[in-house]
Amino acid sequence: MMIRDAVEGDLPAIIDIYNAAVATSTATAQLEPVTPAEARDWLKDHSPDRFPLWVLEIDGQIAGYLGCKPFLPRCAYRGTAELSVYVDERFRRRGVAKRLLQHTLARAPLFGINALVGLIFGDNEPSLRLFEQLGFRRWGLFPRIARVEAAERDLIVIGRHCPARTDSQPEVDSDSARSGPFELMQTLIEYRQQPIHGQLEKIRAKYSMLHLDVLLLIYHFAKNCAGHILEIGAFVGGATMAATLGVRASGKSKKVIAIEPGGTLKHSRLGSRDIWRDFQRNLRKQRLSEFVTSIKGQSFDPGILATVQEALGPEQIGLLIVDADGAVKRHLDIYKEKLADAAWVLIDDYFGPQENIKVSATRKDVDNFVASGRLEPLGFYGWGTWVGRWRVKPRIA
Numbered sequence: 001m002m003i004r005d006a007v008e009g010d011l012p013a014i015i016d017i018y019n020a021a022v023a024t025s026t027a028t029a030q031l032e033p034v035t036p037a038e039a040r041d042w043l044k045d046h047s048p049d050r051f052p053l054w055v056l057e058i059d060g061q062i063a064g065y066l067g068c069k070p071f072l073p074r075c076a077y078r079g080t081a082e083l084s085v086y087v088d089e090r091f092r093r094r095g096v097a098k099r100l101l102q103h104t105l106a107r108a109p110l111f112g113i114n115a116l117v118g119l120i121f122g123d124n125e126p127s128l129r130l131f132e133q134l135g136f137r138r139w140g141l142f143p144r145i146a147r148v149e150a151a152e153r154d155l156i157v158i159g160r161h162c163p164a165r166t167d168s169q170p171e172v173d174s175d176s177a178r179s180g181p182f183e184l185m186q187t188l189i190e191y192r193q194q195p196i197h198g199q200l201e202k203i204r205a206k207y208s209m210l211h212l213d214v215l216l217l218i219y220h221f222a223k224n225c226a227g228h229i230l231e232i233g234a235f236v237g238g239a240t241m242a243a244t245l246g247v248r249a250s251g252k253s254k255k256v257i258a259i260e261p262g263g264t265l266k267h268s269r270l271g272s273r274d275i276w277r278d279f280q281r282n283l284r285k286q287r288l289s290e291f292v293t294s295i296k297g298q299s300f301d302p303g304i305l306a307t308v309q310e311a312l313g314p315e316q317i318g319l320l321i322v323d324a325d326g327a328v329k330r331h332l333d334i335y336k337e338k339l340a341d342a343a344w345v346l347i348d349d350y351f352g353p354q355e356n357i358k359v360s361a362t363r364k365d366v367d368n369f370v371a372s373g374r375l376e377p378l379g380f381y382g383w384g385t386w387v388g389r390w391r392v393k394p395r396i397a
Contacts, residue, residue: 013062063091066100079114108162122154181379208238211382215242221344222246227318234258237282316340323348326358328365341392351384
């Protein structure tokens with residue numbers, strides 16, 4: 001399966017799929033077939049940068065499509081989108097609609113969408129079950145509001161926040177938790193067309209040894225995760241800046257907590273005689289100091305742990321970044337109780353020369369956590385940064 005933006009050449013297939021749904025009168029209130037002229041105007045109503053229209057291909061054939069449009073014209077609803085999804089009869093029961101919905105849920109925040117709404121006939125049980133499996137809830141009921149072939153039908157409003165949340169405590173978006181390596185790679189490609197790519201490219205050149213793709217992922221996870229961000233081993237601030245920019249872009253109140261013991265480092269590009277001083281100075285230079293809780297010391301010291309606990313309060317960590325001393329097990333053992341289920345985890349120095357003590361220790365610790373089911377691997381990026389998710393309940397195959 002491949003998902004991409006719809007183009008005008010896709011309209012004949014989209015029209016055929018939609019008109020087949022019109023003929024059955026089960027999934028749409030439209031009673032007359034759509035004409036090519038109407039569909040062309042419909043395509044113009046969608047915009048790749050705000051309200052996307054995606055098609056899913058299987059072996060080069062369009063198997064289904066999903067479109068988002070403004071829910072209501074008032075400005076207060078600009079973060080809410082109404083979605084519709086339709087599948088070609090030949091490709092049903094192959095997970096096409098589910099795949100399109102998961103794709104949309106994972107990317108909705110990138111388009112400034114914080115809530116998704118769907119309108120489904122009350123007797124369309126298969127669609128209702130699918131949406132509810134993906135975390136949608138029944139937000140409203142309009143009884144007997146539609147009349148189709150002399151029959152009155154209920155209309156159910158289903159909805160979901162992005163990321164999902166409850167009235168009390170935010171939760172990690174369970175559907176974006178299913179995002180795999182393909183989705184992450186596609187996300188990186190999308191960011192290459194956005195201003196943040198150039199911004200982080202400059203930050204990497206001045207302040208980070210991490211690959212640009214890793215900084216983009218840190219930005220993405222910090223922007224979309226439900227929970228705070230903890231960084232162990234901030235060095236001179238590159239990853240901290242990426243995370244802070246992600247939090248600012250989210251518009252949510254999230255804390256970025258960065259731990260750095262300080263010291264010196266000889267390096268041809270990023271050498272430092274005083275790492276802690278340079279870290280603080282670099283944050284000030286980028287005007288990000290006020291958004292970061294900077295802690296000097298070793299992450300495993302009881303005093304540092306107490307400071308982190310105080311900063312987090314009762315809330316959890318949604319993103320953990322580890323670029324420290326190779327003692328991954330020690331860090332995870334200390335902070336695992338504060339990690340949310342499906343929290344994003346990035347660990348640097350997973351790949352590298354085998355004779356490198358830090359790399360071999362990091363890989364051993366990470367592999368053991370993966371084998372135990374506590375870490376779910378999603379690949380490694382850049383020059384060897386491991387990316388995955390934390391599982392509160394071990395998942396062992």
